[in-house]
Amino acid sequence: MLRYALKRLGVGLLCLVGVSIIIFVAMRLAGDPTLLLLPDDATEQDRIELRQELGLDKPLPVQYAIFVTDAVQGDFGTSTRWKMPAMELVLARLPATLQLAGLAFLIAITIGLLSGVTSATTRGSVFDQGVRLGVTLGLAVPVFWVGLIFIMVFAVDLGWFPTSGRGSFAHLILPAVTMALNPAAAMSRLSRSAMLGVLGADYIKMARVKGNSEARVVWKHGLRNAAIPVATLAGIQLANMIGNTVVVETIFAWPGIGKLIIDAIFARDFAVVQAAICVVAAAYIILNLAVDLTYGLLDPQIRYD
Amino acid sequence: MQTRREFLVSSALVTAAVGLPRIGFAQSQDNITIAIGDEPTTSDQTVAWTGVDYNTIENYAEYLFPRNTDGEIVPGLAAEWTYSEDGKTLDVTLRDDVVFHSGDKFTAQDVVFSYERGIDKSATVKNRLRSLDNIEVKDDYHLTFHFSAPDVTFLPNRGAAMIASNSYFDRVGEEEFSRQPSGTGPYKFSSYAVGEYVEVERFDEYWGAVPPIAKARFIFVPEETTRVASLQAGETDLIMACPYYAVKGFDAVGDFKTVKLPVNHPTMSIVFSTQNPEDPWHDRRVRLALAHAVDTDAIINGVLFGVPQRLAFLAPYEVGYDPDLEPYPYDPEKAKQLLAEAGYPDGFDMELNYAITGRVQMNPQVAEAVAAYFEAVGVRTKLVGEEWEAYRSKYNAAKEPGSSYVALFTHGRAGSPDPTYNLGLFFRAGGPISIYNNPELDAINAEATATMDEEMRGELIKKAVRLIHEDVPSFPIYNNFAVYAMKSSVNFTPTQGFNFDLVLVKDMSFA
């Protein structure tokens, strides 16, 4: 198991390098940051000077080499937009996103599993049909629209939650639920089909033969098996969430890393984009590894490979 | 029947019961919560360079020559000043009773420090002080500005550089100076939570009138719909950059109100590149035709909810305002006639560029409306929308000879420190945001720029404006208005400035 984890980490590191190169090149191809860093009335001379100051006049490989040498020592440059060290800025905003993605994930997996499994055990019932309708809606509605509707209904009209910002636990709820809808729907659907598959197995019948209550048959004997494919999906979704928080963070003024990346991209703030993408990529890789290990925990056959 | 106010109060109670007020900042008559769009790029007033910075910074830092809410330059840190005859020297007497938030006394040395640092660190300050040669310090409270050429924008720019304390800088060093800025304003900088808010606190030793509100928190809410919601929900007391579509709603309800400020800049205009003789709009008649083709009143009322206005060129309070200059009337028949005269009786095809992102609201909708009007007179228009940076690069490239370009652009006519400034920026050949080339115009503007006397300058400006009006290198659709929405218990008088709609807490109070 340890060798397996180490091997995956090594591959992950390679991925990180690859990602950093792609982002590095893409940003510089995307356009001239001096347009955004200088006021409208700046002259061409000003722009040339700024480009030199930022090191943008050197050839690309040289720029990349400088970046890597500095990065390995922890220096990802200074943000041109926020005027502070890029990595410090990214790490300061990371916890907010982790909090949001974390809660959203918990909500998604709880609702997804519970509704999917119950849907499977009550197949054909009104509940089942309701869940399946919910799944379709959850997969179809755009996050942007849902977020705004939530704000209008639950924050403005009903006043149950704040409209935006970060502060107490209550601030976290609307954005987390908004983010959770889509993955919850996907996991519900998968849980349902996985559970249906499992419920037909002989060992389920045997569990009943042993005299287990139906609840124990489903939740103890069945769930462990149905959870295996769901765990894989869940891991992917959690990693995705970290990258996809942008829309929710913008709508709810949540000071996370997603909004930071978008703002940095619009401002052509190379240092911040690079630092942030590296962090997100690293998070993705670590989470994938965690999923693989969890998979091993759930399914004994995987452990012995 | 439950009024909206009762409903909001009960909502607030429910909200409070669930333990929701933003941590550490209780809402009361002494504290105000303001929602602004984006967060500032810096807290340091000598580094500030772009619009978002000034929303917060101008509460705790000041210029030498402040502007009051009526828009006039009045004494402040600079108590008295006199220009020389030729306009190249400005003698200034400073107030002797000013103290920085850090406790240091304000002297002429701080002025020199602030100007030098501003020119070094802020491209905006540097641009505005191109004609400043040096500052001569006579004593602690007397100094003289020496200019290489008379600068009519210096005073309207309020002196261009914000004032910081030299002794404070020497004492705490660069990093602390930037993170914990100290100014001379009625409020002092309190804290900055990255991505969330900036807080300021009343400064009781302020040299001027101590303002009514004790504390202010500026929260960053980039999504305009969420900003509106936060006001509706009672979480904020005032929001800036209220979207136009929300204005009617707020005005209709007794609990809220809006205050509109005619900032007038930018002037959203249709701008033509005249570099390519092959383009139909190379012919002045075509440009004039298109100017007549658009019903800007309909756009303002239909798309922009009737909020902004359209000026022919300058606003009434500006130097050189020409009351006889009429904006292009909406006349589609005349448009078609002109097109026919120019040799396009069946119209032609063109692309209209516009920005999808950026801080101008309703841009795509305005572009679509304009395109529809063009289509109505036979000009088949393809809309090309791009992200702001790409769009801006394209605009810059339109200066090149041979380029074909028409755009809905954030142009500049009214609302600048002095009309000569915008004329130079947007219309002078080689101007940083100009894609136009008219030597006659440049000559008149050069002369006006050097004329300190307002009346004489005004005449020259009128001439220059007429030239532009005749030649139609661009035509205006509407002038920017800043809209602030607030609870009806809040009184706020915005400052008639230019470019940046400010949110000054000193001009706010609770009824």
Next chain:
Amino acid sequence: MTQASLLSVEDLRTYCYTRAGVVKAVDGVSFALERGDSLGLVGESGSGKSMTCNSILRLLPRPAARTVGGRVLWEGRDLLTLPEREMRRVRGREIGMILQDPLMSLNPVFTIGNQVGEPFRLRGAAKGRSDLREKVLDVLRQVHIPSPEARLSQYPFEFSGGMRQRTVAAIALAGSPGLLIADEPTTSLDVTIQDQFLRLLRELQEKTGMALILVTHDLGIVAETCNKVAVMYAGKIVEFGDVRQVLTSPSHPYTEALLKALPVPGTRQRRLYQIPGEPPNLLDPPAGCAFEPRCHRAMQACRNARPPIKKLSDGRQAACLALEAREVR
């Protein structure tokens, strides 16, 4: 029957509700079982053998299938009327079941120790962990699984087919049932393992005195393992009686045909005997005897009404009008 039998199934009817219509899967089945009996339940696929067993334990897939009539008297109580809670106590503890596929019968994610221990835990039979462990090891030894201590932390996929089936038997044994229903337990095992396993079942029966219902389509197994046999066709029992008697001199034409179809070892047969015709469509069963179309003794009367099951002189039961005619003669 003078004293109450251990298990008495009376006129059991279980119907399946499909989109095409109602399938009378179990259509009036009756038999009785005493302590220590081993009953072979034979028939073709679809004859209703498994459904009968599922009905006894009330493990029918609802809402598709339902028991609509009859009684299942277990030690005097009618299982069909018990509340679910009490039925759960019957399952596993009083009546056990083992299924055909041993791999799929075991939960792949739980250890052997866990799964074999579960019946003990469910009935609260173990006092503490070490007691439970002892009981599990004991029952594993009873089914002759070698080195049981090592097995406790292993998983089903690590076992061979034969060991898995023994494990399933161990699980059944752990419940200490009075009756074990084995639904085709050897069908997916190698022939050599089959033999071992059947011997194990007999051994367990001798030791514990439990009754056995062995569902199979293999008459050879029945001959070796059982003392009674019930032959089912189209949802009904057509012949019931002592194994030796039924197999040496079958009464019902279907039983005759089944025996005829068995290949005789030691002879060279050109062609195996096939029962002519096909099993009936249970959606639309005939009014008369279900076997009639394929029966070489069929008479006109056979088409008119279902032949009732009648006791024969030697204690056997059979449902055949032709038989009656013969007897009478």
